[in-house]
Amino acid sequence: MTARPTLEKVAARAGVSRATVSRVVNGSTHVNPEIRATVMRAVEELGYVPNLAARSLVTRRADSVALVFSEPPTRVFSDDPMFASIIRGVGHETEASDKHLVLMLAGSPRGQERIERYTTAGHVDGVIVASMHGADPLPAALARRGVPVVCSGRPLQAGVQGAPPCVDVENVGGAEQAVGHLVAVGRRRIATIAGPQDMVAGIDRLTGYRNVLRDSDRRSIVAVGDFTRESGVAAMRQLLRDDPGLDAVFAASDMMALGALQALRQAGRRVPDDVAVVGFDDVPAAAYAEPPLTTVRQPLHEMGRELARLVLALASGQDAGAPVILPTELVVRDSA
Amino acid sequence: MTARPTLEKVAARAGVSRATVSRVVNGSTHVNPEIRATVMRAVEELGYVPNLAARSLVTRRADSVALVFSEPPTRVFSDDPMFASIIRGVGHETEASDKHLVLMLAGSPRGQERIERYTTAGHVDGVIVASMHGADPLPAALARRGVPVVCSGRPLQAGVQGAPPCVDVENVGGAEQAVGHLVAVGRRRIATIAGPQDMVAGIDRLTGYRNVLRDSDRRSIVAVGDFTRESGVAAMRQLLRDDPGLDAVFAASDMMALGALQALRQAGRRVPDDVAVVGFDDVPAAAYAEPPLTTVRQPLHEMGRELARLVLALASGQDAGAPVILPTELVVRDSA
């Protein structure tokens, strides 16, 4: 690694002081255009790039944002295209603001601690916590130390004063759309494969399901999965045992819906003729399922962008404002 | 944000000098155990966390690694679970080495330039370039400036002196396994849906296909896709037009294989009875396809880990060594 030029070097070359070069590099006004040009040339010729560590040391800004997945990454990253979309959205926005994105995956408990140390140490301007579990202690810990933090997904203890700002989708509303559609097409015995009940998305989507059933005077038939395909298969089988006469299923995630499709096929039920199926997420695979899956689309990319925008706003001293809730949209395909 | 304690503060509290605290914090030997304990206590009580910017400024290390996806991220991150696996693998390893992971997605040309500036500026100890396009100028630019760089996927100009070190999978060998299997089960007219011919993975897998066909005295039937599902559908249709009598297809990616499955179904061909299909990648969806897809598994997670290990080794001054080529494995399911 060859020695990289410093401000000092550039200043010497341009025949000005360090301070002036700094002003030019940082785009300050109040610099004589002629001198500015000279400095620019020197910067160019020397290939000068500011040392961020030095800058960060004095400005106490890091120009970076941490994106934390504090789940054990196995589940998080395997199947689920959602996380990639969020990452993309966040990256999109951080790039636009010229910030860097530090990705932290909490594999081990040691990783957890590491993340907490790192993020609370002021090495980032803000933290996006994409953990879906409500019980995650990280957001609160960060907030306590004054680090700007934004959560993806309404935290479980929401409503409590001091809950960190968050970005979420209309989980209740989306589920209502899905189940409402099932009701509208005349289904009578509508079951659900709920998500894990320690995650807000799991809880809220079940709430939406129950809301519609209550209002339409139907009995609820519930099995619980963990958002994975395998759990969808198991839950569907359970449902078929519990109520062989069911004629519709709302799955709280597309992966579970795909699993349900598989279980239904194995059980000899036709979709949607015998059993209508609606999922949630609109993952790419949903459109290619057999039959193509009717589902509730969430704007993941937009969610990532919003997350980044919000944390950046907080980092620049603005107030949090109300939680951002993004709309969902029912995508009707063939399965219901 | 409350003022975070500095080394100075800790030193004052422990009644020692800054240097001693530094020694303790950095785990140097040659410190009296008693004093060490006192210092540790002070660190604990004050909640001291070292300022990385300051440390980095003097040590000229960044303790972080950049992972660059220099493709337009649309394709990269959408469907493809591969990237998530690589990220996970890299994250796994960086965490183990207590390094940070800076993720950079080149969306725009401006992003490209930004990445180049950032990575060449010495703000990271090393760079992992996960661009699959052989023509990417970034690795060479980095190598020129002395920044440790590792590529995922053998670069196109390999063999040329000064090609950066890389980690790749047995693309040729994997394709040979796949097509060999097709030959072994008695297929006569074996077509391929090749990947893009400006990517090494695309080129190499086609080479593997041709190798086996040549040796087994069969005619090659080739259509080219771009690794996406949609392109798989289109290519399969083309193939069916070109040679309606084909009885097997090797697709250079699972997504294309899934597309092929769909096109075959629509064309009324049974898989594997009429046409056998083999994919490449072993994405999670492959196991759930109708019928479950026979494919070539690549150890993506391991690839990520190896990538990280390699760049970390380079960063610590070790030599590159030969390219790391990870083995692939034929996973026989029902489609062939």
Place this chain on the structure above:
DNA sequence: CAAGGGCAAGAGAGCGCTCTCTGACCGAGG
């Protein structure tokens, strides 16, 4: 013509840390 105001550039003090160098103190050997 002197005094005041405004603006551009330089000087210099750190930001928090590491690391070399110096100095103090100990026990051993001449």
Place this chain on the structure above:
DNA sequence: CCTCGGTCAGAGAGCGCTCTCTTGCCCTTG
């Protein structure tokens, strides 16, 4: 007795940058 080598803690010099403060200049004004 003094010297020598060895170990461990402190002193202090920066790392490259930003930013406040000061200085110097020119133009306006009384």
